[in-house]
Amino acid sequence: MRRNSYRRRTHAIWHSILSICDFLHHLRRLHNVHTDLCNGFHLSGESTPPSDNCFPRGGGRRGSMLVAIDGRSTMTINRVKCMAPVRKLLDWGRLSSLWPVHIATGCCSPEEMALVSPRYDVERFGVLPLPSLRQCDLLIVLGLVTHKMAKRLKLIYEQMPEPKYVMAVGACAVSGGLFWDSYSVVKGIDKVLPVDVYVPGCPPRPEAFIQGIRLLQQKIRRERKN
C-alpha cells in the first residue's frame, strides 16, 4: 500500500519539477535546448514566505535574454559563424576560467573547502569560487540532494547564464549513495539536471575533484568538434 503511494509521490514530483528532464539527459549544451524547466513549479505550505523579487521565480517571470528574444538560452556569439581560431580562443577562455557557484547541498562540502585550500589550490586551473550565481558557469552539486533542495537546485541552474556546466560530486549526487532508500533523497541529480561530469566517492578525495574539473575541460574542448 505504501509502495503505491510512494510511486504516486514520485510521479507527482516528476510532473511538477522534473517534467522534461528525461529527454534532456542525452542532449548536449548549445543544441538549442530550452532549459526553462520551471513551468508549473510553485512553492506551497505555510512556512514559505511570499515570493519576492530577489530572484524571479517560475518560468513565466524568467529574466529575459538580451540576445535571444524567443527565450532560447543560446548566445549570439556561438551562432555567428566565426573562424576556427576565434572559436578556439572562445573555448579556451571558457575552459580555463570555470567559476563555480557556491551551493552546498550535502556532506561533500568540507571536501570542497579542501579543494580551494592551499594543499589542492584549484585556482591554479582558473577555478575561482564566486558568491553570486549570476556570474558563475559551473554548478558543483556537493553530495546528496533532497527533494526539498531539488527544487531550489533547479531554480539555481535556471538562473545561471549559459554556457553552464554541472558536476555531480559524491555517491549521493550520482545515484543516491548511502541514502538510496531514503524517503527524502533524490536518487541521483541527473533526474533533475543535465550532468556533465560525475565524480563518485563518499566523499571523493580532492584529487578526484580536480580530475573531474580536468575532464570537464577536456569535454569543453571536444564539444565544438562534434
Place this chain on the structure above:
Amino acid sequence: MSSTIEDEIVRDVLQRHQGLVKRIETKRRGRVSIEAEKDYIVEIALYLRDKRDFSQVVSATSFDAPDGDSYAVVYCLWSLSHRVLLALKTSIPKEIPRLRSLTPFFESANWHERETHEMMGIQFEGHLDLGRLLLPEDWTEGFPLRKTFRLQG
C-alpha cells in the same frame, strides 16, 4: 548523607507523586528514568524544574511502543546544577496521539516537539507553532518515523 543525588531525586519524586509514577529507576551515575501516565508528565516536569533545576529539554524521542497500541514518548531533561540526565517516559494511545506540550514551560522543548510532531504525528496541545520543520513543504506521505511508513528499498 551517603545517598547520592540520584537517590534523593527518586525519593523526592516518589514522595510527591506517589500514585502518578509507574516506574522509577537509576541506571547508573547521573541517570534517572521515570515512567509516568501521560496526563502527569507536565506536572512532574514542572516539579523537577522548580525543585531540582531540571531546566533544559535536551531531547525528545518518540516511537511505536514495541508491545501494544501506543506510542512511547521520552523527554530527556538535564539538570545543570546536579549534572543528572533524567528520562521522562510516557506512552499515549495510537488512536488519540495527543500530549500536553512542555513548550510553554520549557523553551528548549520547542523544536524537539515540532520535530516529533512532524515525524510521528503526535499533537502537542499548547504548542503554538507546529509547522513544518524538516520535511518539504508539499510533503503528503504521512509520518516517516512511524513503523507503518515503509521505505521503498
Place this chain on the structure above:
Amino acid sequence: MSSLLRVNWGPQHPITGHLRFILDLDGDIVVNAIPEIGYTHRGIEKLAENRNYLQVVPLVERVCNIDSFNVSLGYVMAVEELMGVKVPERAQFIRTIMAELGRIMSHLYWFAIFGVAAGLFTLIMWPIADRELFIDLAEMVVGSRVTYSYFTPGGVFADLPDEFDKRAAKTLAYFERRIGEYEVIFLHNKLYQLRTMHVGVLDSRKAIELAVAGPSARGSGIRMDVRSDEPYAAYDQLDFEVPVEDSGDACARAKIRLREMKESVLLVRQALNKLPEGPIRVRVPPILPREDAYSRVECGRGEFGIHVVGQGSDRPYRLKISTPSFRNMSALPHMLKGARLADLPIIYHSMDIWPLDVDR
C-alpha cells in the same frame, strides 16, 4: 509591516550553506529571522531502522561528517551500553586520541568559516591548510580522509600504526605554535575585535533556558562539558581544563574554541603517553537486547546524544539522534532579533552550526 524589507538568505547564499533564513529588515536591523531547515534532511533515523547495527555506523557518521570520530563514538557507546560490553583499555585510549583529533579538525573548520563570516578570506585558507595535517594523521590510521567508520562496537577497527606517535608529536608541536599565531593575528586584530565583541550577546540565563550546547554555552559562562560531567572513553584518567568565558559574545565563543584546541593538543599528548598495551577489540553479541540506552559525547559542537532502542534483533528498533546544532539552531532566532544585518553571518557562525547536523 509594510515598512519592513523581507529578504531571503539561502539556500544559495555565500554564507548560509544548506539552510535558508527569512529575514525581516527594518533598515539595517533584523526584526525577525526565521530559519528554514530541512534542506539536507536524509531521514537517517529511519534508515537506521533498516540497517543492522554495524551498518549504522557510517550512516551516523554522515550526520556530522566534519567531526565523524566524535559522532560515531556516541553511537558506538550507546550500542555497547545496550549490550553491556566492556571495552578494553587500549581501545578507550585510542578512541580518546582520535576523538580529540576530530575535535581539532572540527574547530579548525569552524574557524575557517568564522573568518569568512567577517570578510577575511585569508582565514579560510590557513586553518583549512592546518586541518589537512590532522586529516593526514587520521588517514594514516584509518585510510580515508573524512568519514572513517573507525570505531566499532567493542573497540576500534585497527591498531595505531607504528610511527603514529612520532608523527602526531610533530604535528602537534607545529600546531601549538600555530594556535599562538592565530591568536595574535586574528583574535588580537583590532578590526576583528571591533566586529566580534559585544555582538550576538547571549547571557547565561537565556542560554540555559534555550538549552544551548557545547562551546557556545561555555562562552556564556556555563560550565558544561560531557567529558567532565560524565566521563566516557578514557577521559576520567586524563586531566584537562574546561575553558569558560563569561562575556557571551561572538568573541568569547571564538576564544573558547581556540582554547579548546590547545586543550585537545595536551589531551592527545597525555593519552599517547599513557597508552596501555592490550587488545583493541572484544567480541560483541550479534543482536541488540530489548532495552534502551542513551549515550552522550561531547563532540566539537557540543553535547551529542544518541538514544538507541533495541528489539531483540540485529537492527536498532529506534535510533534518535539529538544534535548540538539542532539545539543551537533553535536558539538562533532569539539571538538574531535586533542584530544588524552585517552581524548576522558572525552571530550565525559563532554558534558553529552545521546544517547537516541540524537536519540529520
Place this chain on the structure above:
Amino acid sequence: MDLFNLLVKVAVFPGAAFISTYTYFVIWLERKLLARVMLRIGPLHVGKYAGILQVMADFIKLLGKETIVPSNADRALFMAMPIIAVGIASLPLAAIPLDEYWVIFRSDYSLLYILGVFSLYPIVAALTGWISNNKYSFIGGLRAAYQLVGYEVPMHFSLASVAILSSSLNIVEIIKKQSNVWFVFLAPLSCLIYFISSLAEQERTPFDIPEAEQEIVLGWMTEYTGMSFGLFYLAYYVRLCIGSLLITALFLGGWYGPPIMPPFAWFLVKSAAVIVFIILIRGAFPRVRMDQLLNIAWRILTPLAIISILATMALQAVIGTIGW
C-alpha cells in the same frame, strides 16, 4: 598636430591602452599576491608563466556568456550602467600627469576636477542597485550611498592640506612642488587620512561594505552577468589603479626619483607599491560594519583632518618665514 597628440594621449598613453594594460597586470597581481598571502599558488596553468593569461581567459569567457536582464529591471539603464561605470571610473585619468608632458587635460583646477569625477562612482553604484530591482542590489546601492557620506568629508579635508602646501589646485604644480620633499613627510596625517578614505571610496577591504559577499551576495552588482559584470569588474580595478596613481601624485612625489629610470617609470613603480600595500591589507583585515565606518569617518578622521589642516597651515607659515 595638437589634435593628433591629444588622440595619441587618449588612446595610448596615458589613456586607454595604458590603463587597460596596467589594470590587467593589477588584476593578475591581486590574484597572485592574495593567493600567496593565503599560502596558495594562485593562477598557474593558464598561460606559460605563472598564470599570466588567467585574466585574459576570464574576460574572453565573460565575453561569451549570456547576458540576463531581470524582467523587472529598467532594461536600457541596466545595460548602459556598466559602460557608464567604466567611463566614469576612467575619467579622472585625464588630469593625472604621468610626466610633465604626458597629461591629457591641463587645467589650473585639475584637483577639483578629479575629486568631482572620482566621487561620482558611488552614485553609479547606488543607481545600479536601484535599477537592478533586486533586494541585495538595493541594499548594496544604499550602502554605497551611505559610505559616500562617510568618507567624502575627511577625504576633501585631507586634500586641503595638499592644496595649502603647494598653494595650487593644479596637479602638475602639486607634483612639481614635491621635487625636494614629498608631501607625505610634510603632512603625514593628511596622507594617512586620504589613504584610508580612498580605500573606502574604492570599496576595498576593510571598507568593501557595499559588496559584502557574506551579507548581500555581490552587493549592487548581484544581477549582472557576463560581460556587463566584466565591465564592472574592470571599472573596479581601473579605480584601484587610478586611486593609487592619485596617491602617488599627491603625496609620494609623482614622477620624482633618482635618475636611474625615466620619470613615468618612477610614477608607476610608486603606484604599484601602493597597490601592493592595498592588496596586502585585503589579505589581513576583516570588513568593518557600516555604522563603524561612519563612526570612524566622523568621530576620528574628520577631527584629525581638521587638526592636520591647522598643522599644515602652521607649517606653511613657518616655511614662508624662513624662506625655504
